[in-house]
Amino acid sequence: MDRVGPAHLRFIEALERRSTNHSGKARALLDARLSELNVQRGVRSELRAPAEDTSERKPTRGPLGELADSMSGHARPSPPEMLDYFRKIWASLRTENQLRQSLGQVPQNAGPLNSSSLVHRSLSLMRELSPGYLQHFLSYADSLSWMEHFGGTEAPASKETPRTAGSRKSARSKSR
Template sequence: MRPERGPLGRIADELAARPSSYPVLPVLDEFQKIWSRMRTESQLRQSLQEAPENAGPLNSSALVHRSIAMMRDLSPGYLQHFVSYVDDLSSLEQLGHSGPAAPRDVPQAATIGKRPRAKKARTRGE
């Protein structure tokens, strides 16, 4: 016997039973591909402009610049997926930094239950 569904479960069941209200339009797929390609090209131009001129061979910016340039020449399809992936990661990182900050007055795990030691008064004879 199946247990009673809660309110959210009933709403989910109703939504799943409804037919999709948005029609499938192949034109939108083509538009999305074009937009993705344009965004990738824009990001590539931006990243290649910021390349350091006199960087050493192990400079991380120079290495990234060289690898993107090689990827663009050798496998443009992979580069488009790679840039999209990095863009998604960047968006997630920005979301993570925009969250609420932890309150400063919350005790840390190591200090819970511990009391600070009282300072002893020193006498002249010590």
């Protein structure tokens, strides 16, 4: 044992462990290599475990093999099902993010008729009563917002709209 280096001894031990998991021709090749290594290094053959009859023995599976066996029993979802699943998750995350943003826009001392407060209360109520409807509603609002930005047309401001002739005060009403 003194003539064998620690790295070489670990190699021999690892090869012995590996050979126990094989049978047939592979086992015979590994055993031949082990006996060759043992003779070259002067290691006595008694140090090895006695060879067992491996013709009936199945190789043991490692942790990855066991995991693969356990996964093969479960049905895996198809790619369209996975895509639908991720779309649903993304939609729910997006909805929650938009609700948090609407809460951030509500002033601390908002009165009962404050528009931001009313919008947030209505969104919160929608989330409680019908989360699916809320997702569709927010998706629709996003689409409208995108179209407004994409189109570049906004409603004209009230100061820019020309007055009609009927909206002017007559000379008679000015004198009163």
